[in-house]
Amino acid sequence: MAIKEAPNIQTERLVLRPRADKDIPNMLKMFNNEEVREFLGINPPRDEHSMIEMVRNRTETKWTVALKDTDEFIGDVMIPQIAEGYLGEIGYRFMREHWGSGFAYEAVSAVMEHCKSTLNLKRLSATIDDKNMPSKKLIEKLGFTLVAVLPESHLHGRVADVAYYSLKL
Numbered sequence: 348m349a350i351k352e353a354p355n356i357q358t359e360r361l362v363l364r365p366r367a368d369k370d371i372p373n374m375l376k377m378f379n380n381e382e383v384r385e386f387l388g389i390n391p392p393r394d395e396h397s398m399i400e401m402v403r404n405r406t407e408t409k410w411t412v413a414l415k416d417t418d419e420f421i422g423d424v425m426i427p428q429i430a431e432g433y434l435g436e437i438g439y440r441f442m443r444e445h446w447g448s449g450f451a452y453e454a455v456s457a458v459m460e461h462c463k464s465t466l467n468l469k470r471l472s473a474t475i476d477d478k479n480m481p482s483k484k485l486i487e488k489l490g491f492t493l494v495a496v497l498p499e500s501h502l503h504g505r506v507a508d509v510a511y512y513s514l515k516l
């Protein structure tokens with residue numbers, strides 16, 4: 348059976364494409380940066396073997412985000428869970444040196460459009476550590492509404508105050 352892969356999506360400056368082995372050096376760099384890891388909990392792993400497993404575990408909703416000009420990995424966007432073809436949970440991580448350029452906004456916007464028009468999802472959610480200001484700023488700019496902050500809740504294997512955001516597509 349053919350491997351299910353995320354479809355290519357082009358934006359002004361970026362290409363979203365399936366994960367590939369050539370992404371591994373930059374993935375290692377991203378996941379070994381303490382600022383990137385600060386709110387990601389006990390996952391993701393940071394060793395090369397796990398990165399190989401990660402790039403080979405492709406699905407229809409896990410994208411590498413690469414610069415259009417060079418095809419260089421700068422981050423990833425994923426919908427790790429879809430409930431009843433209706434609700435998707437969105438996640439994203441970008442290399443530290445590529446924060447502050449609007450790349451996350453550009454990439455996540457494109458995935459949201461794909462969720463609406465191709466996957467036909469009706470709602471997206473995001474669960475964010477309440478202290479993760481860059482992520483909260485991004486998700487609010489994307490139009491999500493803060494539903495509640497869940498005190499001392501489970502987030503990626505840790506206990507944190509969790510901001511639950513939701514958006515009707």
Ligand SMILES: CC(C)(COP(=O)(O)OP(=O)(O)OC[C@H]1O[C@@H](n2cnc3c(N)ncnc32)[C@H](O)[C@@H]1OP(=O)(O)O)[C@@H](O)C(=O)NCCC(=O)NCCS
Pocket residue numbers: 382383384386387439440441442445446447448449450451452453474475476479481482484485488
């Ligand atoms: C969350 C995360 C992706 C946000 O990245 P980001 O680069 O801050 O997000 P954006 O793409 O929205 O970029 C915003 C900044 O780019 C600036 N910018 C520059 N050029 C821009 C352009 N052409 N378009 C839009 N914004 C632009 C904006 O002014 C903004 O800066 P500001 O916040 O100082 O006003 C990043 O912090 C990250 O990877 N964190 C670690 C992983 C993580 O926590 N993931 C989320 C788990 S819930």
